[in-house]
Amino acid sequence: MEFMDLQKIKSTVIYGLEETGHISRFAGRFFAQAFRPPFEWKEFFKQCYLIGYSSLFLVSATGFIMGIVLTLQIRPTMISFGAASYMPNMVGIAFIREIGPMVTALICAGKIGSGIGAELGSMRVTEQIDAMEVSGTNPFKFLVVTRIWAATMMLPLLVIAADFVGLTGSYLIESTRGDVTATLYFGRVFSSLVLGDVIPATVKTFFFGFVIGLIGCYKGFFSKKGTAGVGKAANSAVVLASLLLFLVDFLAVLVADIFYTI
């Protein structure tokens, strides 16, 4: 029994290391081709539209609800400490530094990551990727580079939208439960934020977008044959991207902390 467990752990570790190597090589291939012409601008803008615009409603709705829930949950505690006036400061910092980027990234890992994984997986299964290759087109450049770039560029914009809508949701609760104007509320939010809050939070969203695009493309591009392979590609894209998002977030917080200490 123990021997079996050890074997299982060993094969899991080996699989993990192999997968890390493959993803690193895939990322290396992206960087090798991402800055070299010809650029597939039309496909890039199409993907920006699909990734950005089509996720906007979902991200905004989630952000709005998160803003409301956060305010409703924290308000009683803040009142009990006599710190209700600090609600905008607290919600602003929490949203801009962590909740906005992380919730948006997780939503996008589910929506965009699985979408890219399923799309490329289905293209692999139906030999569309092979068809591109034999027509003398670089499918990696057309399909992968454009999608990773689009995800990297769109995620920060989606986070900004989620932050804004989330803070608006929070303000609506504050204005109905307490006596606060929009000018006062947002004034306090912005006065509590410093560049050290905004810059690291914004920079990490580019990495979040990159991770979502990279994992979605990787899982889809190397999808195994069959419809089960497509489903697995979509599913594992979400799982792995979500896991990596937490890892990137952890690293981002560590790095940002160094700057705070200095």
Place this chain on the structure above:
Amino acid sequence: MMSASTYDQTKPLLVLKGVKKAFGHHQVLKGFNLELYPNENVVILGKSGSGKSVLIKCLVRLIEMDEGHIEVLGRSMADVEQDELDAIRTDVGFLFQGSALYDSMTVRENLLFPLRRHPGRMRGRSEAELVREALGNVGLEKAADLMPDELSGGMKRRVALARTLILKPKIILYDEPTTGLDPITANEIIQLILKLQDELMTSSLIITHDMDCARVISNRVVILQDGINYAQGTYSELARSTDPKVKAFYKEVQNPIDG
């Protein structure tokens, strides 16, 4: 780099020597040899799982062979860099078994996709003109704005053929061109392939297990069995063969239920 137009027309367009390919312990190709000459239609017959698709995918390097030599239009495929490989691939059309149309694009965009990436192939003509001509060749002039999921199986195969031909390749590789089609549509596709080849003077390598397709379309038939080119000749020569394996193969493929 030698372009297709400067290629010596008496030499074979395709040469395969001792091509081997294994997947794990399963040796699919064990030393396959073949030559394809200008204006020739060679059909490779083989049972399902015999390695036919693997063979033509090795030809355009969609799958890397393990051993052997493949030469396309005088260029060794093993030695070429990516840019040259792309150039060779534009001279070699590939019709996929499932048509492989890009399902997020209209028929017109499907046809324009290879063309826009190889503008030199437009020969000074407009995109609209080339698309009209390509769709006219396959009898689908009015399908330009349809999406692939609005097309029937036969129509998809025709559009895929138009997309393959739009770059005017010198060689066309057909992966089971009639599989999955009803007999009438399959016959239409066969006649279309013959008509277009006659007009465009292309050479073809067709892999199939459809004996009717092989009989009508082939100048020469090669039987792929046990990973090698087991036998070759015209369709009728092989049909009359006394070789027990060839006889058994013909019997089995023609009457699969009886075995």
